[in-house]
Amino acid sequence: MSEQTLSAPVSRAQTVNIRGATLRAIYIIWKRDLIRYWRDRTRVIASLAQPVLFLFVFGSGLSASLRGSSGGFGGTGSSLQYAQFIFPGIIGMSVLFTSIFSAMSIVWDREFGFLKEVLVAPIHRSAVAIGKTLGGATQAMFQGLVILILAPLVGVKLTFLGVIEIIPMAFLFAFAVSALGVAVAARMRTMQGFQMVMNFLMMPMFFLAGALFPLGANLPGWLTVLTRLDPASYGIDAIRRVVLSAAGVPSRVLDSLGLTLFGHSLSVWTEEAVLVVFGAMMLSLAVYAFRQRD
């Protein structure tokens, strides 16, 4: 017992800088999510199956019957195909689903005990909520960007600048939905709740978001209200505006197909602001949920 092989008593009496500790914790929680994501490459590939089905079966199938008088979708004299219209929506779908799924990994962690390791650490609980939200958002952003490789197959032209613009759009959308997912998952104790979240949160959010139909006009009043309450509407409309305008679709056409609020077309900036506010609110709820003692 005489020799001091490893531990220096000095390092025991560490006075932890709380802000530094929280940032480090956020970083490692985020990094763990990414390690697991890269390691699970089959999941990345498998997750392309659903978008491909939507784009080519659903999209091509409806394209044929939705051709307007001038040959384009939306009857605005454009040559926009239905499959091209839903292409940004499918990017949004990918972001939406991945965000929710990765947030649900908290429930998985709780079930398998790993969450305990995080919760007993001498860190601020907000680090768990923020780290998880950022981890989910980063994964979902990548999943959304992966869809871009399908662009040539539906005839959507990509520009370098367009792709660069999509990155923050996809990330902010992913952030907002991930924060929502984390806020829900923080309160869930069992995997059974997962099916509930799927049925009552994820699918309605997807169908109301205008990924598959224009939110502009001619919707029944109740549907107009619901679609405007869905945060995913704003995320998907922003992605659509950026992707399709980069592909050369005139803004007149985009306005006629896009999201309106009280009769006004929304700018991308307004939509991003909605996402940021919604995400911040959800993140606060998530932090609050984690601060409740387990």
Added chain:
Amino acid sequence: MSQPVIAVRDLVKTYGKVEAVRGIDLEVGPGEIFGFLGPNGAGKSTTISILCTLVRPTSGVAEVAGIDVLKDPSGVRARIGLVFQDPSLDGQLTGRENLDFHAYLYGLPAHTRKQRIDDALEIVELTERASSMVLTYSGGMRRRLEIARGILHYPQVLFLDEPTLGLDPQTRNKIWDYLHAVRTREHITIFMTTHYMDEAEFCDRIAIIDQGKIVALGTPAELKTKVGGDVVTITTPDAAVAVEQIRNIMHLEATQEDGTVRVEVSESASFMPRLFSELTIPITAVSARRPSLDDVFLKLTGRAIREQGMTSLDTMRNMGRIWGGGRR
């Protein structure tokens, strides 16, 4: 004893009407391996959870590393290591990545992080498997990795809640070798719970807890002297008569257990000849042994520690370990 690392005074925890812990006092000194021993539901896990700041006590004082668990839970958590009863590793990460995760959470300085992880892996002999994913590890290897993780941030106390539950005896003994190595190399206090009596022998001191109270506290040797001498077990066709005769003729206390007779004697060597000459009924077999901690527990509580067997919760836990644990 120098300044205690763990000090508990009159600790009480009640859940509604259930009194899980009913007034516990104890002190653990630096560098000690202290065992908390008792049957399921005796209050072991509740006490360890209070010390780790995971559960708030109803009343009483608990200090760990000189810090009150109620006043500064984060301060306590930064100075203790934990090995939970249930596994808490990420199976999709490698052993090293699990430790790296922990190092960041506990704020290990960047320049010593890698070296410290190497050292911890070496203590539990997992250096060669450090780059394999944890889901490929055996149950014993996972436990070792959890021990390495528990000591990574130079805690003053390592708490282990039933660290050997569900492991085979050989693996259990190995875990004990590692714990002793950790104590020697790290100058750390180890506080653990177990319901395996034989394991308590590895501890410096043990407290036997039953129904929320400490019924005995001391070194294993001290506790065994409470039984007094040797334990003799006699097999005979008529145990009831044998008990009667030992009581009446030899004036010793005897008890009947599963058709055998159990006698505590000061010295078995001189007892044996008397037994054969003074009893009038045939004796099939006799064995004598030094008292074990099982005997101590029996003596103090009037029950065998494993009498009640596994609770349904334990059974479920083990199922979880077999089916769920294999996946992660």
